[in-house]
Amino acid sequence: MTARNAADPERSKILQALEDQDTSLILDDALENQMILNMGPQHPATHGVLRLLLKLDGETVVGSVPDLGYLHRGYEKIAENGTYHEFITHTDRLDYLSPISNNVAYVLAVEKLIGLEVPRRAQYIRVLVSEMSRIASHLVSVGSMAMDVGALTVLLWTFREREKVLDIYDVLCGARFTTSYARIGGLQQDWTPQCTTMLRHFLGELEADLRDVEKLLSTNRIFIDRCEDVGYISREDAIRWGLTGPLLRAAGVPRDLRRDVPYLVYPELDFNVVTLTESDALARFYVRLAEMRESAKILHQALDRLPAGPFNASDPKRVLPQKERTYTKMEELIHDFMLINMGIDPPIGEVYHAVESSKGELGFFIISDGTAHPWRLKIRSPSTCNLSALPVMLKGGMISDIVAVIGSLDPVMGEADK
Amino acid sequence: MNSRIVERLNAFSRESVEGTDEFRGDLTVTVRRADIVRVATFLKDDPELSFEQVIDVIGVDMYRPDFRFEVVYVLYSLKNKKYLRLKVRVEEDHPVVPSVTGVWAGADWAEREAYDMVGIKFEGHHDLRRLYMPEDFEYHPLRKDFPLMGIPDSLPLPRR
Helix, strand or coil: CCCCCCCCCCHHHHHHHHHCCCCCEEECCCCCCCEEEEEECCCHHHHHHHHEEEEECCCEEEEEEEEECCCCCHHHHHHHCCCCCCCCCHCCCCCCCCHHHHHHHHHHHHHHHHCCCCCCHHHHHHHHHHHHHHHHHHHHHHHHHHHHCCCCCCCCHHHHHHHHHHHHHHHHHCCCCCCCCCCCEECCCCCCHHHHHHHHHHHHHHHHHHHHHHHHHHHHHHHHHHCCCCCCCHHHHHHHCCCCHHHHHHHHCCCHHHHCCCCCHHHHCCCCCCCCCEEEECHHHHHHHHHHHHHHHHHHHHHCCCCCCCCCCCCCCCCCCHHHHHHHHHHEEEHHHHHHHHCCCCEEEEEEEEEEEEEEEEEEEEEEEECCEEEEEEEEEEHHHHHCCCHHCCCCCHHHHHHHHHHHHHCHHHHCCC | HHHHHHHHHHHCCCHEEEEEEEEEEEEEECHHHHHHHHHHHHHHCCCCCCEEEEEEEEECCCCCCCEEEEEEEEECCCCCEEEEEEEEEECCCCCCCCCCCCCCHHHHHHHHHHHHHCCCCECCCCCCCCCCCCCCCCCCCCCCCCCCCCCCCCCCCCCC
């Protein structure tokens, strides 16, 4: 590495250690006692392959440099070389804890580009699956954060509940993780009465489970001591660093795209935007707990109002036909062939569309040159932007708090590294 | 709202605005490269517009003879609940853009990513290293002349 920061020799030493794969190095002055420590990418508390270079003074974190790229798969390059339909499956692998909401976010961006209105039933089903995935993702986040600070029981309980959401995915689209459920102009399959029954059953048990989690943690001395005032970031810094999602709402900014820049049928649904002002790891935990309850509220309303009708837009030149019809109808077979091999023909233009995913603002920026492939597709992933503020939150904290702060950020490296 | 933004920008500095474009309700304002920090500071500090957050900084390779690269800034105003895109056009032989990290700290990693992927250098960025690729990687993968399959031997395998 070139010594780009020659003015700051300590910093260049940290960067050198990043390159040399040294696990530790001690800086010149023994009495100052500052040590560089490498954490990850194979550390269980980094939620994937996040690597941190830490500068420690005793047990206090003086500085930190996150290092990304261990899960970089070049999705933006892949997108440029495929059709719009082909990229849907890749969006599953971004935030793999809430794959369906990524599918929905991507197809919404494409539909904005081509100016396609989807039927109301499809919009309601998209709200249903997005909120289900928010609950599933927050359950993992709450459970794994508690595990990071030493409470393993919560993780097992929340995973048990999350399993029920995955079972609904399984019935809905035939896959538990890699759902690829949304389609340009609609959905892969219709919502079924069995899904309604399963979802009602899940929602009935969710409240009791959330109460159990609260009973275990909200008066737990160890959990509160390890999370309170840990990973603090001021309201101004949270805005300046471009934080979004539960992190920003825990800092007292009521920014929720479902409310602020409405999409789908969210304006018709009644829910609260949860905010707290403490802006520490504990506040983020409580924001996520409360958001799960709000999502459950949305799910109940959406189930009650789910309209009948088609779940795909009637636009055979741009919407994939149903599979069983491609097997039996000539016209649909031709359209399927043309869409799969040639793709759609979008207008020339640029769009940015963002949704409120479980981690924050998930946006897709698409430049179309009028051909069937995106000229440029940029994924604005919330985990990357939230992680970039990690050094601000870690500075001045204890080394043992690092795992609690990372847990409260809830990063998913599949999304952060793209 | 979109016309109001253009009005305010023109009132602030007419010669900085090279053009505006509206597509599907999204407003894109093309700004002269040298003025990007001035315009960004104005947009952030203006009490009426107050674009407090930079959501993303995107490097684009347009692969054309003039102004091969573009940098697109996605801004968000918490007050007006409104998005705005700024665009700066960059020549191939001098791909340098002033950094806006001094205006919004959140542009830090986004600019590093644009540098890593497209090779646009941000002048005044305090730590312009690659974000995803190894530091000794010679190419910029999201340029259109970089092949999808990669370049053989461009990534050395680990020694151990």
